[in-house]
Amino acid sequence: MNFDHLRALAAVIDEGTFEAAADRLHISPSAVSQRIKALEKSVGQVVVRRAAPCTPTDAGSALLRLARQVQLLESEAREALGAGSAGPTATPVAVNADSLATWFLPVLADAAGWADTTLDLHVEDQDHSSRLLRQGDVLGAVTADPVPVSGCRAVRLGAMRYVPAAAPGLRDRFAGGAGPDWSAMPVLQFNSKDKLQRSFLASHGVARFPPMHTVPSSEAFVAAVRAGLGWGMVPELQVGSDFDDGRLVLLDAHAHHDVELYWQSWTLQSERLVRLTAAVRRASRQLLHQPPS
The missing domain is CATH 3.40.190.290 (D-Maltodextrin-Binding Protein; domain 2)
Incomplete structure (x- = not known):
């Protein structure tokens, strides 16, 4: 499972829209959409309800938990390796x-x-x-x-x-x-x-x-x-x-x-x-x- 796809999912749910998620990730809304579609293709299920705001489906909730765990552990691993972090987690x-x-x-x-x-x-x-x-x-x-x-x-x-x-x-x-x-x-x-x-x-x-x-x-x-x-x-x-x-x-x-x-x-x-x-x-x-x- 691609970590970039999981980050896109967390950003969409946190920010509520694909556009706001794109601003957070410093990529285009089209790129966010492509990552979500790729994630959905890899798991064979819809993971985001396209509404205002966007919300996770049941499958999306399971992946969202994984996404947050990955973000937390990735940040701590970077710090342990002396690579620093992108900012407070x-x-x-x-x-x-x-x-x-x-x-x-x-x-x-x-x-x-x-x-x-x-x-x-x-x-x-x-x-x-x-x-x-x-x-x-x-x-x-x-x-x-x-x-x-x-x-x-x-x-x-x-x-x-x-x-x-x-x-x-x-x-x-x-x-x-x-x-x-x-x-x-x-x-x-x-x-x-x-x-x-x-x-x-x-x-x-x-x-x-x-x-x-x-x-x-x-x-x-x-x-x-x-x-x-x-x-x-x-x-x-x-x-x-x-x-x-x-x-x-x-x-x-x-x-x-x-x-x-x-x-x-x-x-x-x-x-x-x-x-x-x-x-x-x-x-x-x-x-x-x-x-x-």
Whole structure:
């Protein structure tokens, strides 16, 4: 299999169009097209859906994983041979928004010192991030899936704890004799995939869901809770001193939801992957809930 053809595939998927891929590879769009057609001929299958943006077929996803592995190992081999590299190697990683806003930040601080690597972060829900590994879009992912994707290893990181919180004024407006009126008090969700609030309400026997606002930003979600737009399951790591200062109140002192997180990455003998994995595990040990020893 021709490495130039694999590079063309990665460029087309990363850039979204044949023209943009040509600019990245410093060749003509016609040459990119010829390389993709040659790749498709060699495997006997279509590997790119010609759309806007271009996306890989199932066969293309398998080849895309190979292309990224080749790029990573080729860069490290050049460095080992003293040939230098063409520049920092892009390292695509999937991480959920709440992790990125909290415990994952020390990983970014570590990466700031890696002159040979750039991070390409893909923000994806932890329940869906392993899909990006299967597609070949990323080489590592923070995920809630403990079962390793084919060709990957999985390491338990710890638990992200969420607690039900609200602004005091909102809680007081909907206070009842036996606690909040859950069926009336407005609630927030991160996006349509966010089931934390719905699960909490179901566990409290709420049959009719209250008005629900959508705030698809981790930082803005907590800000919206502080502003009284609605209550929400917020990351314990993100509220800081809000409970002590009275900016937020805990709606149920006995309720919390722990999301177990795992780090999945390719089983490659790569110094960059080893370094990245070490940084992720170090940060998780410092900030995520760990099982009793």
